[in-house]
Amino acid sequence: MVYINKNTKVIVQGITGHQGSFHSNEMIKFGTKVVAGVSPGKAGTTVNGVPVFDSVEETLNFEPEATMISVPAPYVKDAFYEALDHGIKVIYILTEHVPVHDSMAMVNEARLKNAIVIGPNGPGITVVHEKTKIGIMPNHIFRKGNVAVISRSGTLTYEIVKSITDYGMGESTVIGLGGDAIVGLSFIDVLKELKKERQTRAVVLIGEIGGTAEEDAAEYIRTEFNKPVVAYIAGRSAPPGKRMGHAGAIITRGKGTAESKIKALNSAGVDVADYPQDIPLLLEKKFKK
């Protein structure tokens, strides 16, 4: 398994908010052990049967190991430090529009303390065969299987996961890195985990324009990764200098084009799909080999 398993105890910071209450309920339905929620001033209430507290400190009796942070962007950094300083090692940040300097501080601090940051601005993580998820991926798209999916996107991930499921295959771990310029995990970080994980037989990498994470991943795949990988890259038609929805999806100074990423992946033996829906066909081809 990757990062979390069926026994991982999860708290939700911002559980009384619209997103926090809806998605904590969906997580519980999926099988996640949501043990407590945090929402200042709301201690003593419950959300979906989960007890709510004023602070992370007050939830420590439940021995939380992971958190989902769903608070407004200006408060994310404080919520993050509250979790980190109380020993929580897997920190998923749902919130969009977190200042990039805050993200830089958070992800570097987390590395020093051996904590994992998933996000910001991503759909989270689902470990299908452990029946557990932290995040907002729709429950109905998954089927237990051996394809792992790593992505910088939300909706596009669901689209591709559903097409894999509809085709008759299934997923092991699906993880959204986040659409911001600075996020906690890179493709390589996750590939290193998947390399030693037995459940996963093939990997789908869903990238997009901006930065060089896909090029870096291609180099790692070429030299060190031993399982078949296929990919989809969004943004072939994007003009330079324009942010395409995600804060991180921007071609700056000629860097971060789809063309460069596709070229790097192809030269590492990774087939890149034209349509997202072609991913299952590319996977089938790899499995037959």
Place this chain on the structure above:
Amino acid sequence: MNLYEFQGKELFRKFGIPVPEGYVIKAPEEIRDDIFPAALKAQVLVGGRGKAGGIKFANNKEEAVNYARDLLSQTIKGSKVKYVLVERKINIEKELYLSITIDRGKRRPLVMASTEGGVEIESVEESKIHMKWIDPVHGYSAYIAKIISKKLNLSGDLGKQFSDLLSRMSKLFEEYDAELVEINPLVITKEGKLVAADSKVIVDTDSLFRHKDVPINLDDLTELERIAKESDYSFVELDGDVGVIANGAGLTMATLDSLLLHGLRPRNFLDLGGTDSVDIVKNAFPLILKANPKIIFVNIFGGVTKCDTVANGIVIAKKEFGIGQPIVVRLNGVHEEEGRQILKENGIDAYSNMPDAVKKVAEIYAMITKGVN
């Protein structure tokens, strides 16, 4: 948020980074009697201003007024010139390059410097660009300036000036949540002083809640993009003629790309986001219609956004706004069958599979454009 040169230089002054003496004007009458010979610099948010004739030199007030009138009537790369920066001309001995930006891969600020200043840094060969990274936990430290100044051959008093300047620049970068602080050129004057002859500052838009003093500049957006921003749609104007509405940034990009596979060009990027409101779907159409596309392609993966909600929004929009263009819709996910049923009853093409839907868009597009010719 991109800042104009004069706004960036105001921040430079605030942090003690040396800049030429000067002032900004909005009309030629505002030219003063002092500060000659002077450089007059058109203020635009796009690059390449110098080559486009946006910088003039004046020896006296009369020349300056004429140049100012000329510059203020110009449009540079689509941006109307609203401000001109008037600065005392500096005596240039040498031009350097210096910037602090964010290295996404290393997740930390990057200092870049070069002896090849005054040209776009992209055109400078890599061996002449010197780089050092700032530790994101303990922050900037003076050794960085020591190492870089040596690479730039700055010693003695110039070395001291450089160290002071870079330390102030890193403070600005950090305190103002900057994505970029760039000085190009950083000038060594004949008098032996370092002066920031230009400024490029980009402040992270997501940090503006804590920087109330940063001006909101929307001049680098098109008119449609400004309207979209006011109504809170994630929207980018493009130069094709197929209107696009989709949900999720990644899927919207994938939708644009799929058009390209058929030789079609998108008119726009529009991401509905995670909504389940008929009104948000409906109100996206007037925006698309303003862009006057030949055909509209709606591509939705239903989750939080349910397919029947989208279908209802489309049907209402079609009636209310009298949309004449063909609409092709692809719905997959939560309530997709209900959604497609609603569309079919109202005579709108609806598909489940994205490649099939794109093919249909291409077919109809070929038909209409043939009809026109």
